[in-house]
Amino acid sequence: MNDFLNFWHTHTPIISILIPAFTAFILILLGNPGSGYLSHDWRQPWRRGISFVSVLLGLATAISYLIHANTGQITVYNLSEWSAPFGIVLVLDRLSALMLVLTYTLATPVLWFASSDFDERGRYFHAMFHFLLMGLCGAFLTGDLFNLFVFFEILLMASYVLLLHGQGKARFQMGFHYVAINLLASALFLIGLGMIYGSVGSLNMADVARLLPALQPDQHKLAVAGSLLLFVVFGIKAAMLPVGFWLPKTYAVAATPVAAFFTIMTKVGLYAILRVNGTVFDDALAQMSLMAWLLPIGLITSLYGAIAAIAADRLRRFVGFMILSSVGTILIAFSMLNTEAWTAGLFYLVHSTIVAAAFYLLCGWITSQRGKFKDHLKTAPKMKQEKVVSITFFVIALMMAGLPPFSGFWGKVLILQASSDFPFQAWIIGTVLIVSLLSIIAFTRVGFILFWRATRPEDLSDEGEYVAYQAIPNHAPMRNDWAIYALLTGLVLYVICANPILKYIEQTSQQIQDNAAYEHVLLKKDEHGNVISVLPFDPTYLPETKYGGETKDENAHYIPYLITPDTYQGEHISQYKQEQIHHQNEHQENIPDDSTLKPMEH
Structure with missing residues (x-):
């Protein structure tokens, strides 16, 4: 046992990356026939079992990391024993541990639901799911800017395949747009890294933060320009305006579990903005440049998402616009550049990720209950499970619109409190309140169409509409409802345990601003x-x-x-x-x- 514990502590940060990596390789070696044969393939139960056990192991690992990070210790893992800044390092701190727990908290119920039958609609679903997990874990743990690019590419390549899972013209069309946009972002990412390396001489985050103030004026401006180029790249990933128009339509065509899990993808961009632009480039010029863009972008994104949601013609696109609005709210919190605001933004980030995933799963349930109308916001016959679906929709609406007593409300209250000494407090308060009102209006409209205006089903047995209605299932897709309940239960516990969670997140915000602590732990010194x-x-x-x-x-x-x-x-x-x-x-x-x-x- 001592040997195991020593091994665990020695290789702590990288284990979270290796678990999904080895799982994905094993699943690929296991083979995968065409989608039409998966339901009869004897290896399918093995794929599901290996995949789910791996996710549970990853969740346990993430929780252990969170407990370890709660001590305040920053754990560093030197790949190939090369010390920073000459080698690539992985860094486990409070923020990375929080994001890992969020990732696996979302992945566990989503994968359990997908293993009912969605994984049979295309090849290598489970392998790509774990490659995506590998990229996410690596992006949250890396302490090197170029390695961040590498893990971005890993998760993006897996997301390309998952977006097309199940095939179809709409998915192929939007998948092409998604790939093109992200390839452009990747090119900009490399250009930004080149500008930073050419002026600073290092890509280690702690080392860049240390060297930045000592640069010559022309080198310093070039490095800041590179950081702003990275900000654009991260903004594309986070789907902020004006580079986030792709999200609502793209996520709308994805398979239900894929769309639900993709809600964590926007948070990778937000995480990178906070980690890189908020803490690495934290000198006066970089922060002024960031501040000049971040707040107005956050305000506009939040307003646009809420307004566009009111005009949405499909339920899945409605969810996408609400995600855009929540991204804007988080950017508003990050733009204030203080501990209280970052605490509020991170608290709201966790809430918005889980509730958006639950909403996408609800879209799958509603689609199965509306027959040919699917998720189109048009008047249709009443759903066979109208009561339970409407109650679930009502709870999600309260959570997502930010009404008490749920975590969305407390997240927005914390953001408003953090703006008390901020120069643009009136703009922030006005925008947050208006967005909340518009969100309530948007949810009222959707609920009115789906439930209040629903017509009585056809009861004449010789009518085609009667036959079509009787073909609609009397229950939710397998595991769909229970996956939603699991996520909503998690959000209820999130509110109940808000006090210790907020204390942890506040300490997280303080830790990531302490560049000297990261420099002390990561960088070696001579005699x-x-x-x-x-x-x-x-x-x-x-x-x-x-x-x-x-x-x-x-x-x-x-x-x-x-x-x-x-x-x-x-x-x-x-x-x-x-x-x-x-x-x-x-x-x-x-x-x-x-x-x-x-x-x-x-």
Whole structure:
């Protein structure tokens, strides 16, 4: 047991990524016939069992991470034992642990519901689901900007396949748009990273935050420009205006469980805005540039989503517009750049993700009860489960519109309280209240069409409408209703346990603003106590590898500080390099008191 615990603590951050990664590989190796044969394939129960057990294991891992992060400790995992900023690191802190728990809290009921029959409508559903989980976990845990790009691409590639799950013309058309938009975003992401690396010389988040204030004016402006380009990329992922018009129609055509799980995708963009633009680029120029855009974008997005929801012609698009509105509300909270506002925004982020997922699952239930009318907002015969569906819709409406006593109400109250000393308080209060009123109007309209104006079903047995109505199932799709109840129960518990949750989130907001703490944990120091990094950035510097030959390296004495003792004694450190290290250590008085790397001789 001690060996297991030691292994667990040693490899803590990466385990959450490896669980879905290995699961996805196993599911691919298990094979997958065409969708028409899955229901008769003997391997299908194995796929479902392996997939669900993996998600439960991931959920348990995420909860253990949350408990560990609640101590305030920042856990760092150096991939291949390369220390930051020269190697890629994973960082487990309060925020990443919170996002992991949110991801698996959503994934567990959604996958359980999808395993009823939705997973039989296309190939490799479970494998792609776990690749998506892998990308999400990696994006939340990485401490490196380029690695953030890598995990973005992993989750996006999986989302491309999942969006087309079940096939169909509409899904293919919107899937093409979705892919094109995200490919453009990926190109902008790389350009932004190039601008940051070219001016700062590092892509480690903690190191960039440390080096930014010391840059020359022209380099500093280039780095800030790169950060704003990343802000555009993250805004596309988060579906903020004017780059978020794609979301309502795209999510509307996705399969019900896919759309429900995709609600976490917008939160990846919001997380990245907070993590990168809010904390890494936190000097005066970067924050002024961010502030100039973030607040007006949040106000406009929130208003647009609520207004467009009133005019929506389909229920699924209605949910998409409500998601846009909630994204705007969260951006308003993030734009205030203070601990109280970030606490309110994160609290509301968790609420909006879960309630939107529950609403998409309800759309699947309503669609199954309306026959040929599906989710179109048109007058149709009464649903066979009208009472239970209407009650569920009413509860979700109260939660999503932000009415008491549910978590949406308390999230908005916290945002309003955080704006007390903010210069644009009147704009924030006015927008939040107007959006809440418009949301109530939008939900009233939808409820009126779906339930109040519903007509009496045809009762003449010789009519075609009677035959069509009798063909409608008398119950919800398998597991659909229970998956909704599980998510709604989670939101009720979220309110009941609001006090400890808010305390945790407040400490999270304080932690992510403490760049010095991340610098202390992530970055190594030399014998003089200086951080070993690249300042100023020298593009001619070429680090030596074991295949680089016997080249004089003025930086050899830093090697013992950057790698573990076992690696230092291994074969990768040549005898020639070890002699240089010993020689430089014997002449410490000749080593300048700084941590600037020097170019190697050629």
